[in-house]
Amino acid sequence: MRTPTVMTLGMVFSPCGLLLNMVSTLAPGWRLASGFLDKPVDTVLYQGLWDMCLEQSSRERQCGQQDEWGYFTSEPVLAARGLMPTSLAVTGLGLLLATLGVRCWRDEPQFALAGLSGAVLFVAGLFSLIPVSWYTHFLGDREVLPGPASPVTLQVSYCLVLGYLGSCLLLLGGFSLALSFAPWCEERCRRRRKAPPAGPRRSSVSTVHVDWPEPALTPAIKYYSGGQHLPPPAERSAAAKPRVGFPMPRPQPRAYTNPVDVLDGEQDAGTASQSSSSHSTRPCHSSLPCDSDL
Template sequence: MRTPVVMTLGMVFAPCGLLFNLTSTLAPGWRLVKGFLDQPVDVELYQGLWDMCREQSSSERECGQQDEWGYFEAQPVLVARALMVTSLAVTVLGLLLASLGVRCWQDVPNFVLAGLSGVVLFVAGLLSLIPVSWYSHFLRDRDVLPAPASPVTVQVSYSLVLGYLGSCLLLLGGFSLALSFAPWCKERHKAPSAGPRRSSVSTIRVEWPEPELTPAIKYYSDGQHRPLPAQHRKPKPKVGFPMPRPPPKAYTNSVDVLAGEGWEAAQSQDSTSCSSHPCGSTLPCDSDL
């Protein structure tokens, strides 16, 4: 598995921030004081957290200068010493956790450990940013940070700039590594599958017969195309179901329309009528014909 981008950025920014903060803590360059009346014009005094250095003509540098104004007893200097050292220790701890969580000897990164290292490095960045910002705020305040009176000037030196850069890099690296929590949180809060969803509407599956495909090779007989013989034809499947047929209705007539007709009826009529009236005819009726 390739290392995620957020972990790579964190592992690049955090060591750079550690290097800048370490240089800022040890180097005597938080404040630059120059313009002394009783000394040459090119004399400059660099003040740090642990030492003071006197520099002249950019070639002669003497460290271990005596603190004549009580600079090292100022509250911003004492707080900066404690917080910067704490920030360095926390940064080392965060890098140790990051090296174990990001890759080390594992094929898959430990997202929880990498995210935890990001939180630790972010806290380390805050611990170094607080003293640097506080020192910058009281840089020109001679009552808080003692310095000679005017015309001596006070300026920002390189160690303070390195402290700002180191703190910002630690904050960025810690935030980038803290994003490693995202895959772990996504996997943890994933909803468990409830199984296949059943439809609320009852459905009936109807299997329709597949249409008969046209044969790729036609049947030829005597050089002409002819329909397939009966033995090669497949019976077409019948679709649907037979409808019941109603029984046939027979017409019946309750009245006998042939009553009084026929040979028996004619003979009885002749015997009764001939006695009173003369018989008209002895032929049978039309129905008898």
């Protein structure tokens, strides 16, 4: 997949911020002092975190100037000496994590690791922004930041500008990479929703499955199923599907009785009379009509 835009912006802004902060930390150009009475008009003094350099237009820069005012022992300078290198180290760690998380020779980036690198780079930007802002706030205060007395003027030098730019780029790059947490959180939430419940869920309604017997088919389609001809039931194996169910009681066949006695009134003698009377009084329990109907 393509690298997301937020990751691309973070990988572009963060190295630029690292480079600018490195120049701001090492170069002696945090404050510019000019207008010395006992020196040529074009003489300027650059004050940094580790060194002070005197420069003239007609001569080369002379670094290693003595600190006559106690500039290096002031609190803003000492804080910047501690926080600026820390910011560089943390930025290097964040870029390493970003390199492993954004791609690291994989088909898809590791969103969690990329988001973590963004958080680290954002903290590195704060580490560099604090000393730069503190130094700028007390730039013209000679009691907090000692320097040459009046009428020497104190101005902002290029290292403070680079420090501000580098800190802002680190903050933007770290925030952009930290947005990689969004797909990671979304994926975790989706997995939680799809996860099965902790225990088996018991149904509140009891379900009874009844396998009703198959209906009788006509002879034309009884032995034809699924596109294949089946053998007659007698030739099928005994392992055929058993029929499940219970026999239903069948009603007894109703016997036919003649409600009219056709022999009523006849007086025959002997055996014929007894036989006819027995036929007339004895009910017929056969399903066929009685002989009196015939």
